[in-house]
Amino acid sequence: MSNAVISVRDVSMDFNMTKEKVDNLKEYFIKLVKQQLRFEKFTAVSHVSFDVLRGEVFGIVGLNGSGKSTMLKIISGILKPTLGSVEVKGTISPLIELGAGFDPELTARENVFLNGSVLGFPRSLIKEKYKEIIDFAELHEFQDVAIKNFSSGMYARLGFSIATLVRPDILIVDEILSVGDFLFQRKCEERIRDMMSGGTTVILVTHDIDQIQRLCSRVAWLEKGKLRELGATAQICPKYIAAGSEGN
Numbered sequence: 001m002s003n004a005v006i007s008v009r010d011v012s013m014d015f016n017m018t019k020e021k022v023d024n025l026k027e028y029f030i031k032l033v034k035q036q037l038r039f040e041k042f043t044a045v046s047h048v049s050f051d052v053l054r055g056e057v058f059g060i061v062g063l064n065g066s067g068k069s070t071m072l073k074i075i076s077g078i079l080k081p082t083l084g085s086v087e088v089k090g091t092i093s094p095l096i097e098l099g100a101g102f103d104p105e106l107t108a109r110e111n112v113f114l115n116g117s118v119l120g121f122p123r124s125l126i127k128e129k130y131k132e133i134i135d136f137a138e139l140h141e142f143q144d145v146a147i148k149n150f151s152s153g154m155y156a157r158l159g160f161s162i163a164t165l166v167r168p169d170i171l172i173v174d175e176i177l178s179v180g181d182f183l184f185q186r187k188c189e190e191r192i193r194d195m196m197s198g199g200t201t202v203i204l205v206t207h208d209i210d211q212i213q214r215l216c217s218r219v220a221w222l223e224k225g226k227l228r229e230l231g232a233t234a235q236i237c238p239k240y241i242a243a244g245s246e247g248n
C-alpha cells in the first residue's frame with residue numbers, strides 16, 4: 001500500500017530456550033562448550049504480515065502471550081525478526097515496557113533528562129519543556145523523589161508524558177494506558193487524538209477493548225503468534241469479544 005508507514009512482511013520470531021536445568025553460570029558455560037545444552041525453539045510470532053497507514057490508530061489485540069509485545073519490539077527495532085522484514089518510515093517513540101529507560105534510583109527530574117536523551121531529544125528541548133512534562137504527568141510534588149517510590153500509575157504518567165513531548169511520526173503504546181487512573185487515561189486519549197490530527201500514526205496495545213473501539217480504525221488480532229484476523233475495528237472487535245466469551 002502506498003501510504004503505509006509500517007510494512008510488516010511475513011515476520012516470525014523464534015526464541016531459543018534451554019531445556020536443561022542448570023544450577024549456575026559456570027555449569028551453563030561448561031555445558032555450552034561441551035555442546036551438552038539442548039535448546040528448544042519457541043515461536044512467539046509466526047508469519048505475520050500487515051500494513052499500518054499514515055495517520056491511523058492501529059490496534060493489536062490478543063490474549064496474554066499471543067506475541068503483541070514481541071511484535072512491537074520488532075517494529076521498534078529492539079528485536080530483529082528471525083524471518084521476514086519490517087519497513088518503517090519515520091521516527092518512532094516506543095512506550096513498550098513500563099519504566100524502560102528509567103533509573104529507579106534517580107528522581108523524576110533526573111529521569112526526565114535521562115529518558116529524554118534516550119529518546120533522542122536535545123537537552124535544551126527537555127529543559128524548555130520540563131515544566132510541561134511534569135504538569136502533564138501531575139507530579140509537581142514528586143519531582144525530586146526517587147522514582148522507585150512511585151506507583152505504576154506514576155511511572156506510566158511520566159513515561160507517556162516524556163514520550164509524547166515531541167510529536168513523533170509513529171507512537172507505540174503497549175499496555176501502559178491501562179495502569180493509570182481513569183482521568184489520566186482520558187488525558188492520554190486526548191493527546192493521542194491530538195497527535196492523530198497532527199498526522200502521527202499510533203499503534204495501540206491494551207486489554208481495554210473499549211479503548212481500542214474508541215480510538216482505533218483497524219485492528220490486528222494475534223493468536224498464539226499468528227494473525228487470526230485483520231480489518232476494521234467494527235468488524236474484528238465483536239468477533240474477538242465473542243471468542244473470549246466462548247473461552248477460546
Ligand SMILES: Nc1ncnc2c1ncn2[C@@H]1O[C@H](COP(=O)(O)OP(=O)(O)O)[C@@H](O)[C@H]1O
Pocket residue numbers: 015016017042044062063064065066067068069070071
Ligand atoms: N525474550 C524472550 N525469551 C523467551 N520467550 C519470550 C521472550 N519474550 C517473549 N517470550 C514469549 O513469547 C510469547 C509472546 O510474548 P509477548 O510478545 O510478550 O506476548 P503479549 O505481549 O501478547 O502478552 C510468550 O509466550 C512469552 O513468554
Ligand SMILES: [Mg+2]
Pocket residue numbers: 068069070174175
Ligand atoms: Mg505484552
